[in-house]
Amino acid sequence: MSAVPALKIDNIGKHFGGVKVIDQLSFSVPLGARTALIGPNGAGKTTVFNLVSGVYPLDYGSIALNGADVTHVSQGERIKFGLARSFQNIRLIAHLTALENILLGQQIRAGGLRGLLYPLNVFRRNKWRDEARAALCDVGLEAYGDDMVGDLPYGVQKRIDLVRAELARPKLLLLDEPAAGLNPTETEELQAHLEGLTERGITLVVVEHDMQFINVLCEHVVVLNFGSKIAEGTPEEVRNHGAVREAYLGREEDEEAFSHAS
Amino acid sequence: MTSYQTGLLVILSINIVIAYGAYLPIAAGQMNLGIAGFMALGAYASAYVANNAGLPPIVTIFIGAGFAGLLALIVAVPILRTRGIYLALATFALGQIVAAAILNVELVGAAEGYSVLDHFGLATIAPITIATIAVVAYLNRTRFGLNLTAISQDELLANLFGVRTRRLQIAAFTLGAFFAGLGGALHAHYYNYIRPQDFNILLSIYIILFVLLGGTRSVLGPIVGAAIFTFLPEIFRDLDKKFSAFFDQVPDWLGQASAWRFAIFAALIIVFMMLRPQGIMTRGATRAAARWVAWCVRRLGFARSSGARP
Amino acid sequence: MKSEPMLLAQQFVNGLMLGSIYALVAVAFTLTIGVLNFLNFSIPGIFMLGGMFTWIFLKSGLPLGLVVLLALVIGAAASLLVERSSYRQMMGSDxxxxxxxxxxxxxxxxxxxxxxxxxxxxxxxxxxRDVSVTVFGLIISIPQLAGLALAVTMAYVLTRILYGTSTGRGLRAIAENPDSAIMLGVHVFRIVPVVFLFSGLFTALAGVIFALNYTQVHPFMGEEVALKGISAMVIGGMGSVWGAIVGGLLIGVAEILxxxxxxxxxxxxxxxxxxxxxxxxxxxGLFGGSALGRERL
Known part of the structure; x- marks a missing residue:
């Protein structure tokens, strides 16, 4: 891994009140890889995402995206460094249609005042809507384009959330539990879709509880516990790591997941 | 059209312009409780320029609106740092200050009121209203409108996707103030006489209420809200006389037509906020209305073409 | 003829008296804002109901005690109606x-x-109307004196309730964080009406005192007073009970002087x-203090 990492987290920390949520955490995400961020509940996985995307400021440490230090870049600017993310609890704009939610994903590419005042919905065709519709088609959701997002089923919302993030054309995509609540067929489709994203050169970081999903998808795993890294490596290496087994001990579903995968 | 009907249409037209002044910031998730203050500024500035500068009247109303927009732009940076209750109260205080300040300016008549020499009728006001509707309808169909909705629903998310949330909120607030000032200027040029106390907090409240009654998710909402607010009193006009046709004794309280209007309007607001907080015109309702209009136009066109054939 | 310092002192006292009315209204505002983050715009209306019904019942010849009681009941009921059909319906919506x-x-x-x-x-x-007490040559009207005493007493009682009882702890928990208050088992739906009840009582009481003291009422009497009450609350710090009292008195004195x-x-x-x-x-607010309210409507 001599190349510049897509994401470099260097000794960061964050506390809320008296609780150290993230403590002296460092890890790197290699370019073009699919990395999983795992750990027991409350380990600080989503907080890492929030720190990387700038939702919270860091207490100390630094974060670099593709070699550029973004520690002091505001949350609204980080997308310019090729960063996009999805959310654990889907954050779609319920009062907009599926298509309009996806249009929001293109915002960063739309340009300044001209992009802001470009008519999206005056003439029958325009490039932004066509692109958004094509992206919906790709994931088989063309039928839902003009429906209010709030009324759509969970699995569909989840896919729209992902497509929206993709249309920002990020280099690094953070996915917070993309497979949660999906049925086995949908999960398989998601896996194939995410593999397709890597082929297009997008680096992925995935927070996920479904260990089988991670074993199939990811080549690189970072394990957090109490806000610190306790292990890192291939799924195989991590699975046999003592500290990891200890961290998960007593959590039967994960034990099952481990054995199931191996 | 009788002059009475024309008068009603003028009031509706002015109310629609003002309604968009409240609609734009609300669309961005912010409540401006100082609309009346911006109206007052637009009204007085346009009236003063019209009476003294010798410019064409149509120019003076835009100068008035420009003053309102300029004040909004100046105060937006500090004021929009506040949120929620703090923002509502800060804009409320701003409106009060503008009205109280005008009350002390002898140049425009202070508490005596101020006469405006130029008069606008429906022929001038209606096109300005239509242009206002067109501008807002256009903005609603651009990323500007899309982003305002996104900000009002989930500011953090919009920001993460690169939406310049603060700039857009300032733009919506300023443009809203511009329309409020424009409405105030039209008001001044229609009534030809303005007083500071015409632009009180209650007026701001009524504007917010009828915009929310109409609905803020569609460009038609403010129009519907303004129409209800304008035409509702007509139902209650001469209520006591209507009843005297059926009853010998008509109680006094039936004669309070304007109070009935406001009471019913208030009850309507309360019930709507309980049962249908998104207002009358949702986007679904707007689509249905558009389909209905299209159908009517088709029928009409059909009838005309078939009539023209023989 | 009074001397200049005496005149000033008399005006100061009058300001305090007027301020006590603002203070009561400010406390009413600060309660719903501090605990529920809700700017209750119906308060001027409830103030007016207190004043108007004092006039209506006095006109019909009821004894004063009963008049005050009935006006307060009506004010409280009007406030609870607001809770039922506005606040309760819309928790969690826009x-x-x-x-x-x-x-x-x-x-x-x-x-x-x-x-x-x-x-x-x-x-x-x-x-x-013609009854007042004279202390050191200063004329003090009885309803206003009662108003001032009541404002301070009720603020004292209220702070004791907020910090000393389980209901008060529940209220403060809601003010801190409504969601976790619900999770911690605070009965939000039992406590929220209590807030509206107190808020309505304070407001109606201010209206009653205003009517008895200034002897003039009309349907829009609440607006001016409520605007001053809001200002008093902001100056004293939103959500702070004592801040509202001090802010109210300050505005009253500043206005009269x-x-x-x-x-x-x-x-x-x-x-x-x-x-x-x-x-x-x-x-x-001006006095720093620990405002309960945060930036939400």
Missing amino acids: HFIPLVSSMGFLILYENLVLIFWGSDIQVVNSPF SISSFGSDFVDIAVYGLLLVILVIRPE
Whole structure:
């Protein structure tokens, strides 16, 4: 891994009140890889995402995206460094249609005042809507384009959330539990879709509880516990790591997941 | 059209312009409780320029609106740092200050009121209203409108996707103030006489209420809200006389037509906020209305073409 | 003929008396804002109901004690109606909807009273009209003295309730974080009406005292007083009970003292200007303090 990492987290920390949520955490995400961020509940996985995307400021440490230090870049600017993310609890704009939610994903590419005042919905065709519709088609959701997002089923919302993030054309995509609540067929489709994203050169970081999903998808795993890294490596290496087994001990579903995968 | 009907249409037209002044910031998730203050500024500035500068009247109303927009732009940076209750109260205080300040300016008549020499009728006001509707309808169909909705629903998310949330909120607030000032200027040029106390907090409240009654998710909402607010009193006009046709004794309280209007309007607001907080015109309702209009136009066109054939 | 310092002292006392009314209204505002983050715009209407019903019941010849009691009951009921049909319905929905609904109630109450009792200014046949006490040569009217005493007493009782009882702890838990308050088992739906009840009682009481003391009532009497009450609350720091009392008294004194020297328009500009500056620069109020309210509607 001599190349510049897509994401470099260097000794960061964050506390809320008296609780150290993230403590002296460092890890790197290699370019073009699919990395999983795992750990027991409350380990600080989503907080890492929030720190990387700038939702919270860091207490100390630094974060670099593709070699550029973004520690002091505001949350609204980080997308310019090729960063996009999805959310654990889907954050779609319920009062907009599926298509309009996806249009929001293109915002960063739309340009300044001209992009802001470009008519999206005056003439029958325009490039932004066509692109958004094509992206919906790709994931088989063309039928839902003009429906209010709030009324759509969970699995569909989840896919729209992902497509929206993709249309920002990020280099690094953070996915917070993309497979949660999906049925086995949908999960398989998601896996194939995410593999397709890597082929297009997008680096992925995935927070996920479904260990089988991670074993199939990811080549690189970072394990957090109490806000610190306790292990890192291939799924195989991590699975046999003592500290990891200890961290998960007593959590039967994960034990099952481990054995199931191996 | 009788002059009475024309008068009603003028009031509706002015109310629609003002309604968009409240609609734009609300669309961005912010409540401006100082609309009346911006109206007052637009009204007085346009009236003063019209009476003294010798410019064409149509120019003076835009100068008035420009003053309102300029004040909004100046105060937006500090004021929009506040949120929620703090923002509502800060804009409320701003409106009060503008009205109280005008009350002390002898140049425009202070508490005596101020006469405006130029008069606008429906022929001038209606096109300005239509242009206002067109501008807002256009903005609603651009990323500007899309982003305002996104900000009002989930500011953090919009920001993460690169939406310049603060700039857009300032733009919506300023443009809203511009329309409020424009409405105030039209008001001044229609009534030809303005007083500071015409632009009180209650007026701001009524504007917010009828915009929310109409609905803020569609460009038609403010129009519907303004129409209800304008035409509702007509139902209650001469209520006591209507009843005297059926009853010998008509109680006094039936004669309070304007109070009935406001009471019913208030009850309507309360019930709507309980049962249908998104207002009358949702986007679904707007689509249905558009389909209905299209159908009517088709029928009409059909009838005309078939009539023209023989 | 009074000497100059005595005149000033008398005006100061009058200012305190007027301020006690503002203080009561400010406490009412601060309660719903501090605990529920809800700017209750129906408060001017409830103030007016307190004043108007004092006039109505006194006119019908009821004894004073019963008049006050009935006016307070009506004020409390009107406040609970607002809770039922605005706040309770809309918890968790669009954040300015309860505010809008409470504006609706203000307009509804004002116009209903107007419909049945007219818009004229009515003179209250107050038993205290010519009764006052003289302390060190200063004339103090009895309802105002009672108002001031009540404002301070009720603020004291309220702080004791907030910090000493389980209901109070529940209220403060809601103010800190509504969601976790629910998770911690605070009975939000039992406690929220208590807030509205207190808020309504404070407001109606201010209206009753106003009617008995200034002897003039009309359907729109609440607006001016409530605007001053809001300013008092902001100056004292939103959510702070003692801040509201101090802010109210301050505005009352400033108003009375400055009207004679500057004129009332200037006072308005100064009060609202101060309000605006505080909101933007120092939202926690002039006296710092620990405001319960946060930035939400």
